[in-house]
Amino acid sequence: MKISCSVFGERRGRVYLTLALPLFGLSLVSCSVAADPPAPAGGLAPVTINFPQPGFKGTPKDIPTNSFTEPYPDKPPKPVMAPAGLKNIASGAKLSSSDKNATADTLAKIVDGDKDASEQSIIYLRKGPQWVQMDFGSVQEIYAAVIWHAHNAGKIYRAVAVQVADDPDFIENVRTIFNNDQNNVAGLGVGTDREYFETQYGKQIDCKGVKARYMRFYSKGSTESALNEYTEIEVYGRPTQLSSASGK
Structure with a gap:
């Protein structure tokens, strides 16, 4: 037949x-x-992140086995899907910090595009819970944030949290985007997100188009140091329609 x-x-x-x-x-x-699945609906596209070269070889000696720590990553994270044409709005933001010893020139290194694991690429904030704040100048639709603390070793950073608000003092319309502070050392509430290993992939956070003008990044040292280290922060978003119409 x-x-x-x-x-x-x-x-x-x-x-x-x-x-x-x-x-x-x-x-x-x-x-x-x-057949092949259709393209994502609604004009969405992956947010493309340029990752730096690895800062170390191999895997950490002591890998926690608790369920609160994400598995050690061996490949880039799945990209955030968002509207096409987003820009890194962090590069034009006004920066401030809870560490008053951090000068404007020091903080500027967080958004200078240098993500290398070298010593000169990292800034250090004092011990204890500290934050870095971004003022975007107007309300933005925020879809993704990527944080590189210091990926020169496979350390785990403590009390990492990200919040947005409508005012610089973080009183009005404060929303928590990410929080793995399991001991509430920053006073933001006990976090439900997982801790993670610092690698060249940093930490990518899906912000889901949240609208805000101000954004804060919290931390409290790491498994290797009590100091708060930052190499680079990228935030991908676009002005809201209201901001665009008003010219702000």
Whole structure:
């Protein structure tokens, strides 16, 4: 018996076929096989992150086995899906910090594009809970943030949290985007996100289009140092329609 198969159409990501069975006369049977999934709806595209070279080789000697720590990453994270055409709005933000010893020139290194693991690429804030704040100048739609503390070793940073607000004092409309502070040392509440190993991939956070003008990044040292280290922070977003219309 000879079976012939021909493609006659494609619909909703599946290819439809017709089978002719000449031995038994004319008999048509429809079937389908899976095709490639359709492109993401709504004009979404992956937020492309340029990762630096690894700062160390191998894996850390002591890898926690508790469920509160993410597995050690061996590949880049899955990209955040967001509207196409977003920009790194962190590069134009006004920076401040809870560490008053951190000068404007020091903080500027966090958004200078240098993500290398070298000593000159890292800034150091004092011991204890500290934060870095960004003022974007107007309300932005924020879709993704990536934090590189210091990826010169596979350390774990403590009490990492990200918040946004409508005012510089973080009183009005404060929202928590990420919080793995399991001991509430920063006073933001006990976090439910997991701790993670610092690598060249940093920490990518899906901000889901939250609207805010101000953004804070918290931490409290790491498994290797009580100091708070930062190499680079990128924030991907765009002005809201209201901000664009008002020119702010």
